[in-house]
Each structure stands twice: as C-alpha cells, then as structure tokens.
Amino acid sequence: MLVDRRTVLAGAAALALAPRMAQAAAEPSLARIAQAKGMCFGSTMGLRNFLDPAYRQLNASQCGLIVPETEMKWVALRPDARTFDFAAADRIVDWATSNGMGVRGHTLLWHSERWMPDWVAKHDYGPDPRKEAERLLTEHVATVARRYADRIDSFDVVNEGIDPDTGLLRETALSRHLGAEATIDIAFRAAREAAPRAELVYNDFMTWRADDGRHRAAVLRLLEGMKTRGVPIDGLGVQSHLGSKYSDAPTGLGQVDERAWRAFLDEVVGMGLNLLVTELDVHDNPLPTAIEVRDRAVADHARAYLDLMLSYPACKTVMCWGLSDRYTWLAGSRPRPDGTPKRPCPYDADFRPKPLRAAIAGAFGARPMHG
Numbered sequence: 001m002l003v004d005r006r007t008v009l010a011g012a013a014a015l016a017l018a019p020r021m022a023q024a025a026a027e028p029s030l031a032r033i034a035q036a037k038g039m040c041f042g043s044t045m046g047l048r049n050f051l052d053p054a055y056r057q058l059n060a061s062q063c064g065l066i067v068p069e070t071e072m073k074w075v076a077l078r079p080d081a082r083t084f085d086f087a088a089a090d091r092i093v094d095w096a097t098s099n100g101m102g103v104r105g106h107t108l109l110w111h112s113e114r115w116m117p118d119w120v121a122k123h124d125y126g127p128d129p130r131k132e133a134e135r136l137l138t139e140h141v142a143t144v145a146r147r148y149a150d151r152i153d154s155f156d157v158v159n160e161g162i163d164p165d166t167g168l169l170r171e172t173a174l175s176r177h178l179g180a181e182a183t184i185d186i187a188f189r190a191a192r193e194a195a196p197r198a199e200l201v202y203n204d205f206m207t208w209r210a211d212d213g214r215h216r217a218a219v220l221r222l223l224e225g226m227k228t229r230g231v232p233i234d235g236l237g238v239q240s241h242l243g244s245k246y247s248d249a250p251t252g253l254g255q256v257d258e259r260a261w262r263a264f265l266d267e268v269v270g271m272g273l274n275l276l277v278t279e280l281d282v283h284d285n286p287l288p289t290a291i292e293v294r295d296r297a298v299a300d301h302a303r304a305y306l307d308l309m310l311s312y313p314a315c316k317t318v319m320c321w322g323l324s325d326r327y328t329w330l331a332g333s334r335p336r337p338d339g340t341p342k343r344p345c346p347y348d349a350d351f352r353p354k355p356l357r358a359a360i361a362g363a364f365g366a367r368p369m370h371g
C-alpha cells in the first residue's frame with residue numbers, strides 16, 4: 001500500500017497530540033456542556049482541515065454539529081450547469097454522521113455574484129431567461145436539499161443576500177432575471193419542498209457593532225417581507241464574526257451597541273424565528289501583540305456576546321467558524337498588521353484550549369434553563 005508523506009506526518013502529529021487530547025477528552029466537551037442546557041455546539045470543517053487526523057479528532061471530541069466550510073457551496077458542487085460533484089461534501093457529511101454528529105448545510109444559495117461560480121453569469125439563459133433562471137436555481141436547491149434531507153436538520157438556505165453598505169439586496173446573474181426578492185423566496189420554497197422537516201435559515205453577518213445599523217435594518221426588512229409573503233423560513237443565522245470589521249481599527253474590538261442589538265433580536269424572535277450563532281470567531285487585529293492580553297480580550301468579548309445571545313430561549317445553536325487558530329480563514333484573508341499569527345478560535349494552533357474555550361463553556365454553563 002502506498003502511503004504519502006502527508007499522511008505519515010499527519011499520523012505522527014496525531015500520536016504526538018494523543019496525551020493532550022486524552023486529557024482534554026476527560027473534561028466535559030463543549031457539545032456536552034451545551035447539551036445539558038438544551039443546546040447544540042459545533043464548528044465548521046473544510047476538506048483541507050479534514051485531512052488532518054488530529055484536527056478531526058479535536059472536532060469529534062468537542063462538537064455535536066459540523067458544517068462544511070466550503071464543500072456545499074455552488075463553487076464546490078457545480079463545475080458546470082449540468083454536473084453535481086458531491087465527493088467532498090459527502091466525505092465530511094459521512095464522517096460527521098458516522099461519528100454521531102449532526103450536520104448543518106451551508107449554503108444552498110450564496111446570494112452574491114462574487115461567490116458563485118463564473119459559469120452562472122456566462123450561462124445561456126435562452127429565450128425565456130426568467131424561466132431558465134428559476135429552473136436552474138430550483139434544480140440546484142432541490143437536488144442538494146433532497147440528497148441530504150435525511151442527515152441534515154438545518155440548512156443555511158440563503159447566505160449574505162444584502163449589501164451592508166447600501167442596505168439593498170444584492171444583484172446576481174440569477175436575480176437579474178428573477179428579481180432579488182423572488183430569487184430568495186424561490187430558494188426557500190424549493191428547500192422546504194425537498195427537505196420538509198429541515199430548519200430553513202437566512203444567514204448573514206450583521207453584528208452588534210454600533211456601526212452596523214444599516215445592515216441590521218436591512219435584514220429586518222428582508223425577514224419581514226419574507227414573513228408577509230408566506231415564505232417558509234424558520235431562523236436567522238447570526239454569523240458572529242466579532243471584532244472590528246476594519247482590519248486597521250486603532251484599538252479595541254469596536255464599539256458595540258447592546259441596546260440596538262437587543263432591539264434587533266427582539267424583532268427577529270417576535271417574528272417567531274429561531275436565532276442561530278452560525279460562525280463565531282473573534283477578529284483580533286485591533287488588539288495588542290501580547291498573547292495573554294489578546295486572548296483575555298477576545299474571551300471577554302465573546303463571553304459578553306454569548307451571555308446576551310443565550311438569554312434568548314430561541315437561541316439553541318452555537319457554531320464556531322473553526323476550532324483552531326491553525327486553520328482559521330482569518331489568517332489568510334485578514335492578517336494582523338504586526339505579522340503575528342491570529343488567535344480568533346477557542347483552541348490555539350497546537351490544539352491547546354484557550355481562554356475563549358473557557359468563555360464559551362462558561363456562557364453555556366451560565367445559560368438560564370429556558371422552559
């Protein structure tokens with residue numbers, strides 16, 4: 001049997017980590033602490049990270065839920081208009097379910113031109129472009145949702161449909177033919193039909209920051225419109241990429257407006273929607289270089305945030321966007337100006353628990369028992 005070098009190295013890394021993992025496993029996992037309060041905890045897993053056995057083990061030991069990071073997006077599933085390639089998504093879903101974890105689906109439609117495959121814009125929509133756009137969208141959503149309907153209980157049906165700078169719905173190749181509202185509605189209706197028991201979620205990155213008011217207002221407008229039109233939606237995915245949205249913010253994690261955030265959440269739950277924390281991490285660029293100071297600030301910020309979120313009975317799911325600093329998406333896309341490694345996750349790059357891990361566990365433990 002041929003064993004490649006990467007597999008050998010990964011196996012060695014897993015062995016080296018074994019004692020630490022065994023010790024960590026003796027403590028209650030985040031999933032178990034969450035479960036004791038009627039909640040689910042999980043994280044994202046991308047294929048690149050999935051190939052690291054020690055990271056798989058960390059996730060299996062801490063998570064009750066897994067969400068594929070990229071592998072269920074159009075860019076991964078759809079090489080062209082006729083083909084579906086489920087190989088990578090299936091690997092992650094099969095691994096999660098065979099290890100007793102649930103799976104969230106992300107995302108049946110990323111309503112943003114930038115993140116859709118190029119062919120969607122170049123596609124020949126023919127003499128009746130509206131009809132063809134609807135066929136393409138419905139076929140995609142139905143095929144993916146139906147394939148995983150027995151293993152996925154919750155789907156991010158539409159991701160990031162709003163331009164936060166204008167507060168308007170984005171335009172894409174599909175929405176230019178269908179209208180933006182109709183595009184979103186069609187995706188949700190097709191998802192409900194294909195996976196009738198699944199929780200259907202609109203997922204976006206509005207936050208509690210004082211400078212995010214326009215985005216929050218736009219999300220409320222979208223949700224209210226969907227409810228008025230009778231669109232089947234069950235929840236709002238609050239991504240929760242915390243910290244300043246500006247990489248070069250002078251200090252601190254940005255000014256938050258708790259009152260505005262509560263008012264926003266009150267409106268959402270008033271519509272009968274669940275709240276899901278879907279992509280928690282803390283962008284630490286504006287914090288000082290010293291690791292202890294930074295980790296403390298990240299943990300305190302997240303604890304205050306989670307305490308607020310978990311005060312809502314409708315919030316029963318908390319997902320991190322990666323468990324370890326080794327694999328965070330933020331390392332590549334938002335490097336720190338001082339060049340030091342980013343620390344946005346609950347475990348460090350060597351899979352050692354950080355103060356953020358304790359903050360998450362503490363928030364779960366302190367959650368009031370909601371009826």
Ligand code: G3I
Nearest residue numbers: 046048069070073075106115159160205239279321328329
């Ligand atoms: O798989 C290819 C690989 O074959 C190729 O060699 C390499 C070259 O760049 O790219 C690899 O794909 C990358 C993929 O991640 C897998 O690592 C893409 O370029 C890269 O754009 C993609 O980034 C992901 C991004 O979404 C776009 O899909 C991030 O990992 C992922 O963390 C991020 O997740 C988003 C959520 O879906 C929505 N909310 C925000 C969040 C963070 O941006």
